[in-house]
Structures are given as C-alpha cells and as structure tokens.
Amino acid sequence: MTPEEVIDEIKRSGLRGRGGGGFPTGLKWELTRKVKAEQKYVVCNADEGDPGAFMDRSILEGDPHTVLEAMAINGYCTEASKGLIYIRAEYPLAIERLKIAIDQAREYGLLGDDIFGTGFSFDIELRYGAGAFVCGEETALIHSMEGLRGEPTVKPPFPSESGYKGAPTNVNNVETYASVPVILLKGADWFSSIGTEKSKGTKVFALAGKVNNVGLVEVPMGTTLREVIFDIGGGIKGGKKFKAVQTGGPSGGCLTEKHLDIPIDYDNLIASGSMMGSGGMIVMDEDDCMVSVAKFYLDFTVEESCGKCAPCRIGNKRLYEMLDTITQGKGTVEDLSKLRNLANVIKDTSLCGLGQTSPNPVLSTMDNFYDEYLAHVKDHKCPSGQCKALMSYIIKEDACVGCTLCARVCPVDAISGEKKMPHVIDQSICIKCGACFEKCKFDAIFIE
Amino acid sequence: MADIKLPANKVQELRDICAKFNHEKGELINVLHAAQGIFGYLPAEVQDIVAEELNVSVAHVYGVVTFYSFFTMTPKGKYPISICMGTACYVRGAEKVLDEFKRLLDLKVGETSANGDFSISCLRCVGACGLAPVVTVGEKVYGRVAPEDVKGIIAEYK
Incomplete structure (x- = not known):
C-alpha cells in the first residue's frame, strides 16, 4: 500500500481520536503528510492523566507492540523517521514493557534503518511525563517533551505544521494507535461496520465507582449506558439506587437516569452535556452529593491548571471557593446564578481544552441536580448527608437507653445526660465526627 | 544559598548523568527524574547543579520542578x-x-x-x-x- 492508500483506508474506517477530542484520525495524518519538511515526528500521547481511567496502561502493558507498529505506519504515511512516546512516570511497568518491546522490534528489524530493505527508516524513543494533567493537551505535551513547563500555546499553528522542535508532528493517543493495525488487517469496511453513524469501532471504558463489577470494558460505539452499567457492570453496589454516571473525567459531566438509554458515541455525549473523554466512567449512587462531586473535580482542575491564562487560573479558583461556600451551608440562591455565569465565562475564554471544559462538572450537575444545589443554599441541607457542615447528629429520645457510651466517646464533650436517661447532643459544640453514631448499639442516633 | 551539604559521590553521579544527556537543555525533565532517583528529592542545591550543567537559569529549572507534581523539594519519609x-x-x-x-x-x-x-x-x-x-x-x-x-x-x- 502507498502512504496515500493507507491514509485513505484510515479515513474510510471512520476512526476518531480516542484521547477525548474525537478528531478524525485519517484527516490528522493527511494534514501532517501535506506539510513539507526535512524532519517530522510521530508522537504517542501515553500521559493518561484522567483520574479513574487506565485503558492506555492496559494496552501498553498488555500489547505494546501494536502501538509501536501503528507509530511506524504513521511514520510511513507522514514521512517521519522518528517516533516519541510520552509516557507518565507513574506507570513503571508500562515503561519497562515498552522498552522490552522496542528492543525486540529493533532486533527483528521492525524498527531501525532501512526497514526490510524498503528504504524506510523509523525508530522510537521514550519521553517521561512528570505528573501534569494539562500535558494531555497536545501543545502542552510537546513543550513538556522539550524539557519545558507543560503549558499550552494557542492553535494554530497546529502540531501538524509546527510541533516538536518546530517540526511537523502527528500526535495521537495510545488507544487510537492501537486501533490502526487491526483496521489495516481487516479493512476499513469491517471497522466501520461496528458502531454508530458518526462514531465507528469499539471504545474501552474504565468502569469504576459504585458498581459491582469494576474494570475495563470494551464495547461497540452505540452501546447504551444502561447496558454498560447494569448488564456488564452488574448494577449498583449494595443494592443502592443509581444516581449519576460521570463520563469524560474532569472535563466531562454527570449524566442521570434519563440519559441511560442514549447510545454512547462522541456526539450524543456532548449533546447530553458530557463528553467521551478518554473513557473514564464513574458510577455514583444515592449517597453521593453532587455539589461535593463538582467541588472534587474543581479541586483537581485548580491544582492542575497551568496558570498561563487568567480565566482558568483565577476563574476556576473562584468557582471552587463558591462551591466550598455552598457545601459549608453559607451559600445563597444568588450564588447559583453567579456560579453558572462564571462557569460559562471560563468555558468561553480559556486558552486550552483544560480550561474550556473545566466548568463542565459544575454545569452538568447544576442542569441535572438543581434541586440538590437549592437544598444546600435554601434549606442549608445536604440531601445525601455528605456535607459535614450541613448535617447534625441527633439522639432519638425514645430509643436512647442512657448507656452513656456516646458521651464517653465524644471527643469534645458535646453530649450530656443522666445515666439511664435519654442523652442530648449540643449542636453548638458538636464537630460532626460521627464517633457517637458509630458506637451507639441501639441505633438511637441519626443524621439529619 | 547552599545550606545542605550534598555527598560528593552523588554530585559526581548527577554530573555524569548530565554529561550522558550531552548537557542538552531539552533533556531537563529526564535529568530531573534521574536526579530525584539519586537524592530522593530535589533541593535547591541539586537544582543549582542541574542549571549549571545544562546551561539554563536556576529559575528555569525551578519553574519546571514546581510545575510537575512528580518532583518534590522536600525529602519523603523512609x-x-x-x-x-x-x-x-x-x-x-x-x-x-x-x-x-x-x-x-x-x-x-x-x-x-x-x-x-x-x-x-x-x-x-x-x-x-x-x-x-x-x-x-x-x-x-x-x-x-x-x-x-x-x-x-x-x-x-x-
């Protein structure tokens, strides 16, 4: 096959970037091919930074050869002679196995100079990440490989024109590369026969959280969330009620009961207010407070924001503070409109994908669980009983036998009462540690 | 600003690593990974040596060290x-x-x-x-x- 034929096959297969963006892979390859340059680079993004997702790690540990093969194929198509894998240092086993696979490929003559006498030369090196979520963004990743802070730059120019060391660079994610060899083996028609109209093939999801069966699942595009969570995942742990599923990691959103029957693909998830992302899928049950979940993601974004652009650096911090105020029970109804307004501003004005998507967890939880936000700011109550500041431990008078155990375990002496008489908790002293609740043998203490 | 006395043999090991990477400033992150492997953490004194060897400013090295969560400037416990x-x-x-x-x-x-x-x-x-x-x-x-x-x-x- 000529390079053009290979690119055409990939284009016809309908393969889209598996790292999250969903950009058509064949088109990306063609763009890099079209730019004329002495030196070009093929980069594999193996900096799987999305917390709760580990599909790339499983590919790199289980079958690193397929990624090397795809990178060489890309080199053949784009006329690049050098490949670089940017892998996070937190994956020592994946690094070790990649090194072995690269050595083996060199030994067999699958990498190196003049591969099988075709005149095509290609070799691969590893570059290590050092723990920065923003490096999943391709320009930030390239800067990190150059030994700089992993800060993104404005696109254009796209890496296909000016990437690593200023040379045209094709950046794809591990899972995207891993799909390439099988497409060329079995043909574009086979690949495109799986999936939905605009999202072809299969996708690996990292199913985690409150489901019975956690782990990686590979399903055809178009499978519904219900099938993944209830059929494959075996339903919710402990027979609790399903509340939400978070897809797309810190850039994605929380979907609810009403979204369960939507066929999963890039476009449907975006239309529902979330995104595919790299494939993280965290299931939450009735005990999870959605305001706290939004706060958790914002905490992540605040820490991982590179600080280059103001909307992301300052805006997300303010978003976090507002959410914190709400979970402390000090928020007001006006705060909710401010929250939404700021979230939209950050979305519209941030420099890179991290900032543009960071308010998604806030917006999607506000859209789907507005009542829960209202309960926090109006009644100063947390319906799931997660927000410490908003709950109170109360002793049921008729159930308390006055054994004094709770009063003895209370670290701040907030509980008083005569022996064999019902006890009371002084709410102004109580620090809500829950010690009394756990110790009570008569189920006389409840959380409100 | 050198407050900590680094063992001479470890300093030499670090300088050798910088030489192995051809004192290439693009290899900064790889050098820092190796340095953290040697010393367990990256105190200012180590950053001074790396900056000198790779011919970049200490501020540049500090900027990179503090950017990535994998690098630490305080020693970890046993x-x-x-x-x-x-x-x-x-x-x-x-x-x-x-x-x-x-x-x-x-x-x-x-x-x-x-x-x-x-x-x-x-x-x-x-x-x-x-x-x-x-x-x-x-x-x-x-x-x-x-x-x-x-x-x-x-x-x-x-």
Missing part, C-alpha cells in the same frame, strides 16, 4: 505513604482513609514525620481503580482500604 485521590478512589471513600492517616500520624499532606519515617502525599491515580480506595507505602500497594485498616498498615512499618 516509608512514603500515598493515598490515591483519583475519582474512583474518592467515590469509594479515600478521603476518610486519608483523614485517618493524618490523624494517626499527626501529619498533614506533604509533611514528613520528625523521625523521618513517614510522609503523606496524595496521588492522582495509579490506575488500579478496580481496587479503590488504594494506598501505597513505598512500592507496596494496598487495595480496598477502609479507615479501620489504617492502624494495621502503619503498624507494619513501626
């Missing part, structure tokens, strides 16, 4: 405890496990105990989400950790 705070672990109660470690060791996140035995840090994700919540002590991984297990884990290292 038994570095890391609690995974990835989403899967968080949803399964990692925060309570962290609180228990903090309470029992009387340490905050990022601190090292006075005798140098323990340090606590938070990890983003070790990719073992099926075992959530996950705690690592050095190279050892503990899965499905409940707050009640914390006491026993610490006892293993005392």
Whole structure:
C-alpha cells in the first residue's frame, strides 16, 4: 500500500481520536503528510492523566507492540523517521514493557534503518511525563517533551505544521494507535461496520465507582449506558439506587437516569452535556452529593491548571471557593446564578481544552441536580448527608437507653445526660465526627 | 544559598548523568527524574547543579520542578505513604482513609514525620481503580482500604 492508500483506508474506517477530542484520525495524518519538511515526528500521547481511567496502561502493558507498529505506519504515511512516546512516570511497568518491546522490534528489524530493505527508516524513543494533567493537551505535551513547563500555546499553528522542535508532528493517543493495525488487517469496511453513524469501532471504558463489577470494558460505539452499567457492570453496589454516571473525567459531566438509554458515541455525549473523554466512567449512587462531586473535580482542575491564562487560573479558583461556600451551608440562591455565569465565562475564554471544559462538572450537575444545589443554599441541607457542615447528629429520645457510651466517646464533650436517661447532643459544640453514631448499639442516633 | 551539604559521590553521579544527556537543555525533565532517583528529592542545591550543567537559569529549572507534581523539594519519609485521590478512589471513600492517616500520624499532606519515617502525599491515580480506595507505602500497594485498616498498615512499618 502507498502512504496515500493507507491514509485513505484510515479515513474510510471512520476512526476518531480516542484521547477525548474525537478528531478524525485519517484527516490528522493527511494534514501532517501535506506539510513539507526535512524532519517530522510521530508522537504517542501515553500521559493518561484522567483520574479513574487506565485503558492506555492496559494496552501498553498488555500489547505494546501494536502501538509501536501503528507509530511506524504513521511514520510511513507522514514521512517521519522518528517516533516519541510520552509516557507518565507513574506507570513503571508500562515503561519497562515498552522498552522490552522496542528492543525486540529493533532486533527483528521492525524498527531501525532501512526497514526490510524498503528504504524506510523509523525508530522510537521514550519521553517521561512528570505528573501534569494539562500535558494531555497536545501543545502542552510537546513543550513538556522539550524539557519545558507543560503549558499550552494557542492553535494554530497546529502540531501538524509546527510541533516538536518546530517540526511537523502527528500526535495521537495510545488507544487510537492501537486501533490502526487491526483496521489495516481487516479493512476499513469491517471497522466501520461496528458502531454508530458518526462514531465507528469499539471504545474501552474504565468502569469504576459504585458498581459491582469494576474494570475495563470494551464495547461497540452505540452501546447504551444502561447496558454498560447494569448488564456488564452488574448494577449498583449494595443494592443502592443509581444516581449519576460521570463520563469524560474532569472535563466531562454527570449524566442521570434519563440519559441511560442514549447510545454512547462522541456526539450524543456532548449533546447530553458530557463528553467521551478518554473513557473514564464513574458510577455514583444515592449517597453521593453532587455539589461535593463538582467541588472534587474543581479541586483537581485548580491544582492542575497551568496558570498561563487568567480565566482558568483565577476563574476556576473562584468557582471552587463558591462551591466550598455552598457545601459549608453559607451559600445563597444568588450564588447559583453567579456560579453558572462564571462557569460559562471560563468555558468561553480559556486558552486550552483544560480550561474550556473545566466548568463542565459544575454545569452538568447544576442542569441535572438543581434541586440538590437549592437544598444546600435554601434549606442549608445536604440531601445525601455528605456535607459535614450541613448535617447534625441527633439522639432519638425514645430509643436512647442512657448507656452513656456516646458521651464517653465524644471527643469534645458535646453530649450530656443522666445515666439511664435519654442523652442530648449540643449542636453548638458538636464537630460532626460521627464517633457517637458509630458506637451507639441501639441505633438511637441519626443524621439529619 | 547552599545550606545542605550534598555527598560528593552523588554530585559526581548527577554530573555524569548530565554529561550522558550531552548537557542538552531539552533533556531537563529526564535529568530531573534521574536526579530525584539519586537524592530522593530535589533541593535547591541539586537544582543549582542541574542549571549549571545544562546551561539554563536556576529559575528555569525551578519553574519546571514546581510545575510537575512528580518532583518534590522536600525529602519523603523512609516509608512514603500515598493515598490515591483519583475519582474512583474518592467515590469509594479515600478521603476518610486519608483523614485517618493524618490523624494517626499527626501529619498533614506533604509533611514528613520528625523521625523521618513517614510522609503523606496524595496521588492522582495509579490506575488500579478496580481496587479503590488504594494506598501505597513505598512500592507496596494496598487495595480496598477502609479507615479501620489504617492502624494495621502503619503498624507494619513501626
């Protein structure tokens, strides 16, 4: 096959970037091919930074050869002679196995100079990440490989024109590369026969959280969330009620009961207010407070924001503070409109994908669980009983036998009462540690 | 500003590594990985040497060290405890496990105990989400950790 034929096959297969963006892979390859340059680079993004997702790690540990093969194929198509894998240092086993696979490929003559006498030369090196979520963004990743802070730059120019060391660079994610060899083996028609109209093939999801069966699942595009969570995942742990599923990691959103029957693909998830992302899928049950979940993601974004652009650096911090105020029970109804307004501003004005998507967890939880936000700011109550500041431990008078155990375990002496008489908790002293609740043998203490 | 006296043999080892990377400034992150492997952390004195060897400013090195969460400027404990705070672990109660470690060791996140035995840090994700919540002590991984297990884990290292 000529390079053009290979690119055409990939284009016809309908393969889209598996790292999250969903950009058509064949088109990306063609763009890099079209730019004329002495030196070009093929980069594999193996900096799987999305917390709760580990599909790339499983590919790199289980079958690193397929990624090397795809990178060489890309080199053949784009006329690049050098490949670089940017892998996070937190994956020592994946690094070790990649090194072995690269050595083996060199030994067999699958990498190196003049591969099988075709005149095509290609070799691969590893570059290590050092723990920065923003490096999943391709320009930030390239800067990190150059030994700089992993800060993104404005696109254009796209890496296909000016990437690593200023040379045209094709950046794809591990899972995207891993799909390439099988497409060329079995043909574009086979690949495109799986999936939905605009999202072809299969996708690996990292199913985690409150489901019975956690782990990686590979399903055809178009499978519904219900099938993944209830059929494959075996339903919710402990027979609790399903509340939400978070897809797309810190850039994605929380979907609810009403979204369960939507066929999963890039476009449907975006239309529902979330995104595919790299494939993280965290299931939450009735005990999870959605305001706290939004706060958790914002905490992540605040820490991982590179600080280059103001909307992301300052805006997300303010978003976090507002959410914190709400979970402390000090928020007001006006705060909710401010929250939404700021979230939209950050979305519209941030420099890179991290900032543009960071308010998604806030917006999607506000859209789907507005009542829960209202309960926090109006009644100063947390319906799931997660927000410490908003709950109170109360002793049921008729159930308390006055054994004094709770009063003895209370670290701040907030509980008083005569022996064999019902006890009371002084709410102004109580620090809500829950010690009394756990110790009570008569189920006389409840959380409100 | 040199407050800490670095052992001469380790300094030489670091200089050799810089030479192995041809004093190439694009290799800064790889050099820092190696340096942290040698010294266990990256104090200002180590950054001075790296800056000198790669012919970049100390500010540049400092900028990179502080940007990436993998690099640390404080020495970790003999038994570095890391609690995974990835989403899967968080949803399964990692925060309570962290609180228990903090309470029992009387340490905050990022601190090292006075005798140098323990340090606590938070990890983003070790990719073992099926075992959530996950705690690592050095190279050892503990899965499905409940707050009640914390006491026993610490006892293993005392």
